Amino acid sequence: MAKATIDDVAALAGVSMKTVSRVVNNEPNVRPATREKVEAAISALDYRPNQSARSLAGNRSYLLGLIYGHPSAHYVLDIQEGVLEICRPQRYELLVHPAIHRDPNLINEVTDMILEKRVDGVMLTPPLSDNMNVINLLKKMNIPFVRVAPTENKSASPYVETNDEEASYDMTCQLIALGHTRIGFICGHPDHRAMSLRYEGYKAALVENDLPLLKNLVEQGDNSFESGEMCGKKLLADAQRPTAIFAANDDMAAGVMMVAHQMGIKIPAQLSVAGFDDTPVAHQIWPALTTIRQPIRQMAKKATDLLLKQLKGREIQLPASMLSSSIISRESTGPLIKPKDKH
Amino acid sequence: MAKATIDDVAALAGVSMKTVSRVVNNEPNVRPATREKVEAAISALDYRPNQSARSLAGNRSYLLGLIYGHPSAHYVLDIQEGVLEICRPQRYELLVHPAIHRDPNLINEVTDMILEKRVDGVMLTPPLSDNMNVINLLKKMNIPFVRVAPTENKSASPYVETNDEEASYDMTCQLIALGHTRIGFICGHPDHRAMSLRYEGYKAALVENDLPLLKNLVEQGDNSFESGEMCGKKLLADAQRPTAIFAANDDMAAGVMMVAHQMGIKIPAQLSVAGFDDTPVAHQIWPALTTIRQPIRQMAKKATDLLLKQLKGREIQLPASMLSSSIISRESTGPLIKPKDKH
DNA sequence: CTGAAAGCGCTAACAT
DNA sequence: ATGTTAGCGCTTTCAG
Numbered sequence: 101m102a103k104a105t106i107d108d109v110a111a112l113a114g115v116s117m118k119t120v121s122r123v124v125n126n127e128p129n130v131r132p133a134t135r136e137k138v139e140a141a142i143s144a145l146d147y148r149p150n151q152s153a154r155s156l157a158g159n160r161s162y163l164l165g166l167i168y169g170h171p172s173a174h175y176v177l178d179i180q181e182g183v184l185e186i187c188r189p190q191r192y193e194l195l196v197h198p199a200i201h202r203d204p205n206l207i208n209e210v211t212d213m214i215l216e217k218r219v220d221g222v223m224l225t226p227p228l229s230d231n232m233n234v235i236n237l238l239k240k241m242n243i244p245f246v247r248v249a250p251t252e253n254k255s256a257s258p259y260v261e262t263n264d265e266e267a268s269y270d271m272t273c274q275l276i277a278l279g280h281t282r283i284g285f286i287c288g289h290p291d292h293r294a295m296s297l298r299y300e301g302y303k304a305a306l307v308e309n310d311l312p313l314l315k316n317l318v319e320q321g322d323n324s325f326e327s328g329e330m331c332g333k334k335l336l337a338d339a340q341r342p343t344a345i346f347a348a349n350d351d352m353a354a355g356v357m358m359v360a361h362q363m364g365i366k367i368p369a370q371l372s373v374a375g376f377d378d379t380p381v382a383h384q385i386w387p388a389l390t391t392i393r394q395p396i397r398q399m400a401k402k403a404t405d406l407l408l409k410q411l412k413g414r415e416i417q418l419p420a421s422m423l424s425s426s427i428i429s430r431e432s433t434g435p436l437i438k439p440k441d442k443h
Numbered sequence: 444m445a446k447a448t449i450d451d452v453a454a455l456a457g458v459s460m461k462t463v464s465r466v467v468n469n470e471p472n473v474r475p476a477t478r479e480k481v482e483a484a485i486s487a488l489d490y491r492p493n494q495s496a497r498s499l500a501g502n503r504s505y506l507l508g509l510i511y512g513h514p515s516a517h518y519v520l521d522i523q524e525g526v527l528e529i530c531r532p533q534r535y536e537l538l539v540h541p542a543i544h545r546d547p548n549l550i551n552e553v554t555d556m557i558l559e560k561r562v563d564g565v566m567l568t569p570p571l572s573d574n575m576n577v578i579n580l581l582k583k584m585n586i587p588f589v590r591v592a593p594t595e596n597k598s599a600s601p602y603v604e605t606n607d608e609e610a611s612y613d614m615t616c617q618l619i620a621l622g623h624t625r626i627g628f629i630c631g632h633p634d635h636r637a638m639s640l641r642y643e644g645y646k647a648a649l650v651e652n653d654l655p656l657l658k659n660l661v662e663q664g665d666n667s668f669e670s671g672e673m674c675g676k677k678l679l680a681d682a683q684r685p686t687a688i689f690a691a692n693d694d695m696a697a698g699v700m701m702v703a704h705q706m707g708i709k710i711p712a713q714l715s716v717a718g719f720d721d722t723p724v725a726h727q728i729w730p731a732l733t734t735i736r737q738p739i740r741q742m743a744k745k746a747t748d749l750l751l752k753q754l755k756g757r758e759i760q761l762p763a764s765m766l767s768s769s770i771i772s773r774e775s776t777g778p779l780i781k782p783k784d785k786h
Numbered sequence: 787c788t789g790a791a792a793g794c795g796c797t798a799a800c801a802t
Numbered sequence: 803a804t805g806t807t808a809g810c811g812c813t814t815t816c817a818g
Contacts, residue, residue: 176520177519793815
């Protein structure tokens with residue numbers, strides 16, 4: 101059986117092609133009786149509109165582009181599945197594009213996506229949400245786009261965000277409430293601007309609690325497990341070592357825990373460790389890691405929603421949408437146990 | 444500036460539309476001089492062929508479908524990026540479809556992908572590589588497909604595979620060589636057929652080394668960390684507990700390690716633990732997990748290559764391709780330390 | 787509310 | 803080696 105076309109359906113239903121088109125696209129101005137007839141014909145023939153033809157005639161591709169640069173597989177997949185959950189029912193498909201941040205070829209590839217694949221809209225995830233080269237290109241091409249968790253130029257496009265800084269502040273306060281005053285912090289990759297907000301939250305909590313910001317308690321990592329190990333080693337080598345370490349992501353926190361284990365430092369009795377992201381490793385590691393969970397999938401869904409609304413020409417009055425992250429308390433953090441004081 | 448079309452290019456180059464088409468598609472029978480003229484016009488206008496028009500006229504979508512059901516984000520992303528690496532240069536794009544194994548709606552969704560999105564070819568990853576409903580649908584629809592690591596009906600399509608069973612055999616032998624004779628095994632999800640090959644490898648190694656297959660040393664997990672914890676608890680509660688445990692994936696191995704830590708069992712001094720997959724958790728956990736790494740990305744690349752060859756009508760003489768997995772030895776396994784014998 | 791006609795930008799088949 | 807002619811299956815535009 102050859103694939104049915106819109107003409108076949110029209111013939112079977114005894115209407116014109118255009119009426120079938122109206123039914124398929126849920127357009128108004130079709131009498132219920134006519135609609136039913138057409139729908140019957142559609143299912144009888146198992147008719148499915150040919151996307152290529154729709155795209156060509158309608159000058160729309162029904163394709164969304166996702167450009168991602170995040171190193172974490174879970175983050176990416178969560179975003180991806182969130183997007184699909186929203187766009188599939190509206191007959192939009194997704195083209196995924198892994199991008200290496202700072203890749204000089206990126207601009208070319210994005211141009212290709214727009215000109216050749218004709219994507220109707222684009223989504224950017226961190227750290228690309230802050231990549232001005234891409235943002236400017238998208239604006240120049242006049243193609244709708246949304247960003248997930250941008251930290252800069254927020255007026256450039258609709259976006260969704262989460263309260264990274266606040267969550268980080270809360271986590272730090274929680275450590276302070278447990279009695280910790282020497283709290284180390286491991287910063288994330290400097291290219292990933294959202295990471296610096298996490299550091300801001302840490303600093304704000306110290307200030308709020310009249311704790312000094314000590315330079316030798318802050319190390320610069322790059323989001324990798326290995327950098328967590330290196331920073332952890334430096335922090336823990338200090339005679340006046342911290343009693344708690346808060347890393348800007350879970351991988352680095354896992355690195356700290358690895359080093360602590362190797363040095364025979366007990367967690368959480370002698371050292372509390374906290375991370376950020378709630379990746380799977382967080383609950384699989386021993387002891388299970390206290391961390392912060394971002395609403396990744398919800399952000400992706402909301403962002404897709406904003407993007408599709410743009411495509412449909414609706415003005416977006418509220419370009420931003422804030423979704424909350426939450427602290428997940430596990431076993432890697434605990435109350436400060438004072439070392440025996442000298443008498 | 445409006446987007447240039449093939450007519451614009453033809454006009455500028457002073458040739459016919461068809462000649463431009465020939466150049467764009469790298470077809471033969473174009474004089475070098477003509478080709479150059481056309482290429483000059485193409486770059487002058489920054490012309491990019493409209494995919495929708497190509498698809499409609501050529502009755503091809505230049506779209507590949509990836510249907511995945513694997514629970515691990517890294518596995519999926521690795522596959523996805525491997526596919527893109529090969530298909531992008533050939534101007535094919537990828538449509539991703541997360542599928543819940545055994546979802547009754549799956550057949551409908553796949554039908555949609557084929558009929559509506561008109562994908563030219565499909566790739567199936569485990570455990571969908573063995574899903575006969577999908578395989579039969581694909582055959583009925585007469586659409587080319589490849590499978591990654593199928594375990595059954597290997598003649599149904601071209602495929603790529605890895606030596607799971609052999610790797611599992613090797614790992615078990617390695618544990619035996621370290622002196623272990625009571626080696627526990629945690630099986631994977633029964634729906635995931637490749638998992639049972641890992642069990643076969645374990646059994647084969649026991650037989651080869653004249654070791655008994657003890658029922659109370661084998662537990663049934665479901666690939667999750669939590670099931671690893673449960674099975675680990677059962678195995679370790681035994682008075683005659685195993686001195687080594689081999690889990691069919693890393694998540695379950697991590698579960699065993701968690702339980703061991705909680706019970707105060709030292710790894711690897713009192714218990715060796717091995718996993719399978721080399722997920723990130725394997726090297727982030729303490730002590731780092733001995734495991735097996737599959738050539739996921741290479742399998743995806745090879746599979747994409749096979750699929751594209753099919754699409755181009757070349758007969759595939761060698762439908763299968765075997766890529767080797769390898770053992771990654773880390774700190775979670777070590778020699779058997781005999782408990783002090785009673786005198 | 788419904789329909790007829792005219793393309794969208796390409797490729798395929800067949801000239802030349 | 804190059805050009806001509808017809809569509810592909812829809813949406814759009816404009817008429818009724």
